[in-house]
Amino acid sequence: MLLSQAWETYESDKRIEGFSPQTLKAYKLQSSLLIRFFNDVQLDTITTDQLKAYLAKSSESLKPASLAHRNRFMKSLFRWSHEEGHIPKNPAAKIKEPKTGKRIPKFLTEMEIEHLREACCSPMEKALFEFMFSTGCRIGEIVSLDKNRINWSNRSAIVRGKGDKEREVYFNIRCDIWLRRYLDQRQDCNPAIFVTERYPHQMSIAQMRYIIKRISGRARINKNIHPHQLRHSYATHLLNIGAPLEAIQSLLGHEKSETTRIYAQVSGSLRQELYKKYF
Structure with missing residues (x-):
């Protein structure tokens, strides 16, 4: 299964599960960036080391919170692909969440x-x-x-x-x-x-x-x-x-x-x- 096909099927499943339009819109952007980095390759050819390299490259321009969001989407996509039987093993399973630190919400007096x-x-x-x-x-x-x-x-x-x-x-x-x-x-x-x-x-x-x-x-x-x-x-x-x-x-x-x-x-x-x- 191609990366683009995996995204389309994943999006349909998550829409049925009740993901909000805003979440799916944000995830669509992340899928486009993932495809741009790897090209539209077969899903089972992507390795853990390649995913780590993708995140390392992303960390050069992203704030910790944005990097964590990118990582969550990536882990969700590959976990779903493995659970659905599209790939024999999940290459994102052992990738850890980046530390973002606890930010106190900004409020108004x-x-x-x-x-x-x-x-x-x-x-x-x-x-x-x-x-x-x-x-x-x-x-x-x-x-x-x-x-x-x-x-x-x-x-x-x-x-x-x-x-x-x-x-x-x-x-x-x-x-x-x-x-x-x-x-x-x-x-x-x-x-x-x-x-x-x-x-x-x-x-x-x-x-x-x-x-x-x-x-x-x-x-x-x-x-x-x-x-x-x-x-x-x-x-x-x-x-x-x-x-x-x-x-x-x-x-x-x-x-x-x-x-x-x-x-x-x-x-x-x-x-x-x-x-x-x-x-």
Whole structure:
């Protein structure tokens, strides 16, 4: 089986398993880079040493996190190929994950959140910002959310997260007010909760990112603001007011507790403030 054929079959299988379009898009890029490096050779001709050489070459230009992502795709593809019987043995089996180090998520202070809130100009911007911050949703979960998934009686929504898993998220009163105002002023019949301003259709991830960038430009915050920072800020806020990690894990939709535990490091700044206050 050729490398390109392996990718096509792998992609079909993972699509059926429920991999998100964003994950498959990222993996498609990685498959293209793999094919460019090896050419479209037979899968069973690739050796462990060749894969190590590929990663070594990649490490010259990639940051540790990007290298780890490339390695995960490569290991996943060859593990799947071996399990499906396309190759007699897995050449990536003994390749170890590169050390990336634990990076503390970048979050926004309460003051920065307020500056962003004041910089929102329209009901759409206010509704989008408040929904992102008060639910802690991933941007992909908001993009795919329809209006009929909102439960106004308890201010919640059912979102579809990673692995096609559904979970209930909650939003606050401020978000409720602006979301209702935004939806009430819309004239379109599109089912999506957020639509484009011109010729309304479901808003894309790129368009949502642009709106947050536009808001942050007005707020004049000296940071590169992106939607995932609002998710980090949501988790940090919950942690700082005493929410247990297990509850934060459930609200964020993290499958592994280790993913959530990194936020415990964020509270170091809070501990320092408490120390200065009481010691």
